[in-house]
Amino acid sequence: METQKMQRVEKDLSEQIKNVTMESHMRAENTELMLSFQKGQVTRLQYKLLLSSLREIYQTLEDELDRNSNHPAVEPIYFPSELARLESIEKDLDYFYGPDWKEKIVVPAATRRYCDRLREIGEKNPEFLVAHAYTRYLGDLSGGQVLGRIAQKSMGLKSGEGLSFFAFPGVSSPNLFKQLYRSRMNVLELSEEQRNGVLEEAVKAFELNIQVFEDVQKILSVAEDHQDSKVVKSNSALQSSVMGAPLFRMLLGILVAVVTMGICMS
Numbered sequence: 001m002e003t004q005k006m007q008r009v010e011k012d013l014s015e016q017i018k019n020v021t022m023e024s025h026m027r028a029e030n031t032e033l034m035l036s037f038q039k040g041q042v043t044r045l046q047y048k049l050l051l052s053s054l055r056e057i058y059q060t061l062e063d064e065l066d067r068n069s070n071h072p073a074v075e076p077i078y079f080p081s082e083l084a085r086l087e088s089i090e091k092d093l094d095y096f097y098g099p100d101w102k103e104k105i106v107v108p109a110a111t112r113r114y115c116d117r118l119r120e121i122g123e124k125n126p127e128f129l130v131a132h133a134y135t136r137y138l139g140d141l142s143g144g145q146v147l148g149r150i151a152q153k154s155m156g157l158k159s160g161e162g163l164s165f166f167a168f169p170g171v172s173s174p175n176l177f178k179q180l181y182r183s184r185m186n187v188l189e190l191s192e193e194q195r196n197g198v199l200e201e202a203v204k205a206f207e208l209n210i211q212v213f214e215d216v217q218k219i220l221s222v223a224e225d226h227q228d229s230k231v232v233k234s235n236s237a238l239q240s241s242v243m244g245a246p247l248f249r250m251l252l253g254i255l256v257a258v259v260t261m262g263i264c265m266s
């Protein structure tokens, strides 16, 4: 009886994917950026940089899901009205950066690599998109819900301000929705080879996220070093105006180029 149950459970893609990504999930949780969240120490600059990368990632993911929405391995897990994040992220970017956010956001090399991979599989292996949709959306509906509340406190935001990303108005119960999503994953008709490919892709999806977090953190430490050395004597009001100034943004752009070139070459 127990063995039968084990066999049935192991055949479920939702269980397999959770098992194969367990170790990667722990590594993602323990990145410096995610630890800042968990300790309630996330800063506005940190969050703005993360949000800028998430905008590129969700734009690409959602483009590819839309384009492949009739594919048999995408259609059952295609929930744009419940899950789509792009619009809410853009609303938050508008809140943090202002209406000209498109000219201000900084996106590191790891984010571009993540998007390249999403485009590549959207073209060649749309069935792998489930691995990426699972990694991001089920993460947002799980730990992401707690992180949203912590972020609000850490950044001293009023309820809902700049935090649309964490809100899923089309999902009344995240737990029930996750159950539905898992059941849809479990009815996808995949060959053995495709299923193994999906599992490998899920591990890759976590790895791509980890690399984005690391790149964001690198940009941040370079920016902080720069700020420490240049404005060490100034008061906090002056510092915040420097952070928003065009010169600072230009320098940040150059620093990002240097950091990301270093990453690409290593």
Ligand code: HEM
Pocket: 014, 017, 018, 025, 028, 029, 034, 035, 037, 038, 134, 135, 136, 138, 139, 140, 142, 143, 144, 147, 206, 209
């Ligand atoms: C501070 C960082 C994080 C915390 C505290 C956290 C916490 C959690 C928690 C408590 C769950 C629910 C586990 C369960 O229901 O059994 C969960 C699930 C999940 N998380 Fe995270 N998480 C974090 C970061 C991430 C990241 C960065 C990703 C992916 C990029 C991610 C992806 C997922 C996924 C896909 C699930 C669903 C697992 C499943 O039910 O199959 N998490 N997380």
